[in-house]
Every structure is written in structure tokens, then in C-alpha cells.
Amino acid sequence: MMNTRTFFLVLMNVTFLICRVSAAADAPVRFLALGKPSAIRIQGTAKTLESEKPAWKDGKFSGTYHVLLNELETGISMRDRHMKEKYLEVEKFPKADLMLSDCPVKLGESKCEGQVTLHGVTQKVPLNVAWSRGSSSDEWLAHSRFILKLSEFGIKIPTFANITVAEDVTVEVDSSVKEPKALVSDSAKTPSSPTQPQLKN
Template sequence: MVLLATPALAELERSGPASATFSGKGPAGFKLEGKTEEVTLKDDGKTVVISVPLASLKTGIDLRDRHMREKYLEVEKFPHAVLEVLWSAIQLPEDGKTTTQTVPGKMTLHGKTKDVSVTYTVKRTGDAYEASGKLPLNLKDFDIVIPNYLGVTVKPDIETLTSFQFKKK
């Protein structure tokens, strides 16, 4: 999900499919998952910015999606989840290799920006890269009301996963 601090890598572009997913748990084995294929990658030479439009997240149940967007995420006020990671923290592998690392970043969600740790893996083949990253979040840290429906409450700890392909411009 992230990338290496050199001026030669200052301009990246998404080059293939992308996805962002989240999963949460509740009582008695309840599991909630959501996904979108709308992921934006931006790079200003100093910071890599990954943005996910929250209105595009889908859980497979329309009513639950509407509640998630309107009541919990409030996407009208807070339309995106945004992760920023400094290039100086990122390492890209050599051709044919894979790198896994945990780096600091800043996550903005629901109008709050928090320091986070992101674990990413990048595989390089020629000038093509496949990246994925995991980021655990606690909804309480972002002042998001904990989802509760018909007596089932989702735990506040959410696991997120983002993956995409990119190349140098």
C-alpha cells in the first residue's frame, strides 16, 4: 500500500485494479465486511496519498450500506478516508523482489486525523508494482458511533486492507 524515498520515484500512477476493504466483528461470530474498487493514488514527490470515497463502500446489503453511509460514516460531511505516508519512510524492492515493512502514516477519517502504523507489501516486476497494505483502526479514535442493529454491536476495532498496482509515470 505504500512506496521509496527517491526523487526518481516522485510520480506514480495507478496501473491496474485496486480495492479497499474493511472487516469488523461482533458477538457470536458475527462478521461485517465492506469493499470498494474506487481507490485513488496521488504523489507529490514527498508524500504518497491513498484516498477511498466512502460512499462507494458496499457490504452486500443495501439497507446496511445506507445506514453505514448516513448514520455512522456521515459521508455527506466526510466523503473520503485518506492515508498519507512520507516517501522517506517507504522502501521499494528491486526487480523480481518483494518488500514488507511497517511505516508511520496519517489517517484522516470522519474529520479526524490520527497517527497510524501501516504494514505494506510491494512486489516488483520490471517497472510494475503490486502493493497491498493493512491498517487496523478503532472507530472510537475517529469519533464514529459504534454500529448497532437489532441488538448486534460491531466491535470498534476494524481491519482495513488496500491493494493496487502502480508504475512510474
């Protein structure tokens, strides 16, 4: 009969294989949590990213993104259910919000200030945003990366079979932004007043 330790080792191997497939999927939102002491890697994805209030001003972008937490997946349904019901409490807090404010848009990486609302708590977070050009002349691709500390959002640290998930969770968000047409002909020119771009998820 398989003991608890052997079962958990098998579960870890299966998790790793499944998560490799999940991470390769075309998902705009991804997260990575590490376990301790075994350093298990738990990767998750969400395939829907909603947005609102996009705006440009002086070459900087602002906007808000919403992630439906009930869509988060890690590749194991039982773990997903525990994550959503016990820790994230998605019935009470169905979504997470990321707000970007005055993030410089340029080829390469920008240091930006963000604000995350999760589990009913709002915290400021520093972000690294890597900007690149999309398939059309007016499209910018944004790859945002930041770290969330679960305790700062009132989320209990998940524990299973003597494995505790590390408090810091790395989150990555991919989106594309349509540059206002007035700026496409000269993207280096900074607008004198805010204009509204279209944000494509």
C-alpha cells in the first residue's frame, strides 16, 4: 500500500509535468509559488484578462486589469478547489485587480508603480514592465512582472502534507495596448493631453 510520503512524491512529479504544459499555454496571467522545504514549483494560469480605463498621457500608460480568480488553474483540480475555496475565498472575493499608473512606454523595461487589490485588500506593488512592438505599427506588447506577499493580503499560507507554500508569489501578466492613432506616425512624440487607447487582451 502506498504510504503518504510516496504518494506525495508521485503527486509532485505529476504536478511538475502538468504544470509544464499549463505554463506553455497561451494564458495572459501566470503565477509561480514555491514550496518549502521541498522547493516544489506550483505554476498556475488564468486565461481571461479584462481591462478598463486605459489612457495615455505624456508617453505614459495607465489602466486597470481584472482577473477572475475562479478561472485560476494549476493542473490539479483538488488543489485548485482548495486554493479557491479555503485560501482565496473566491465566492467572497471573485476577482483580483491590477492598476498601472503612469507607466513609461518605451522599448525595453520600465519601472512602474502598481496597485493590487486581492482578497479585499489593496496594496501598492513595484512592477517591471517589458515593452515591445506588436504585429502592427500601433500595437505595444506589455509583459508585467511583480511579487505578491500573501500575508499582506490577509491570505493564509497554504500547507499540505508538511509542505508549506512560500509567502512570496511571482505573478506575470501579458497584455497588448493600442497606441492612439494620433501618435502612431511619430511614437517618439509625447502627447500634450490624455487620449484613450484601446486595450486588447
